[in-house]
Amino acid sequence: MMEQFKIGHSHLDSELESILILPGGEGPFPSVLLFHEYSGLNTVIIGHARRLAANGYAVLAADFYGLKNRPATLDEAQVTHRIYRNDRLLMRERAAACFDVLKAQPQIDPFCIYALGFSFGGGVALELARSGAGLKGTVSVYGxxxxxxxxxxxxxxxxxxxxHVNDDPVVPEEHARMFEAEMRVAEARYELIRLDNAHHGFANPEDNGFDPQLAEDMWGQVRGWMEKQNPGTNAPGF
Structure with a gap:
C-alpha cells in the first residue's frame, strides 16, 4: 500500500517541506527526485509523484521554494522562480540539498536515483546533473x-x-541549440526529443496547453528510457 509523508528539511534560511511517497512492498526502491513547475509544489506534481510511486518508485516531490515562499498566485510564482532561474548556482545548491534528503531515506536504493522535472523543474534537474550529482539518469520535460x-x-x-517542445515561447530554439552544443562539448550521453504540435505545459492538467494523449506518450517515453538505464529494475513502469 502506498505511503505518503511530509519531510521537513532546510537549506540556507529556508524551511522546506517536501513530500515522500513510497510504493507498496519492501525496499530498497529505485527512486525519483521530482522537481515542480514554476507554480510550486502543488496537486499537479503530487499527482505525478503518486503515478510514479504506484509503479514501484519511491518519490521525493521536492519543495524548492520553502514553506514561507510558496506562491499563492501565478504572479507570485513568476517572482519566486526568478530567484533561482537568475542564479543557477543557488539553484544547484538547493537541488543538491533536496538530493541529500532523498539519499538519506532508508527505504531507497542510493545507487538508483533519477531526477525528473517539468518546466522550471526540468531546468533544475539538468542543473543538478551539470553539478556532477551521482544520479542514475536525469529527465527534463519542457524544461x-x-x-x-x-x-x-x-x-x-x-x-x-x-x-523539448518545438516553437516553445518559454524555451526557445536558441536554447535547444545551445544545449546540444553544450552536451557535445561535455561529451555527455543525452537524447533531445523534439515534439511538434505540442504546447509548453502539455503534461499539466491545469495548464491551457494540456494534451492528455501527449502526456501519456511522454510517460511511456520516460518509462522506457528509465528502464533502459536500469535493466532488471523491479519497477514495472507507469
Missing amino acids: YLDTSHPASVGEIKCPLMAI
Missing part, C-alpha cells in the same frame, strides 16, 4: 535548457533525456 554555467568534459555523470 529550461539554457544555463549560465555550461558543463565541461566529464562533469555530467549520468545520461540525460530532454523532451
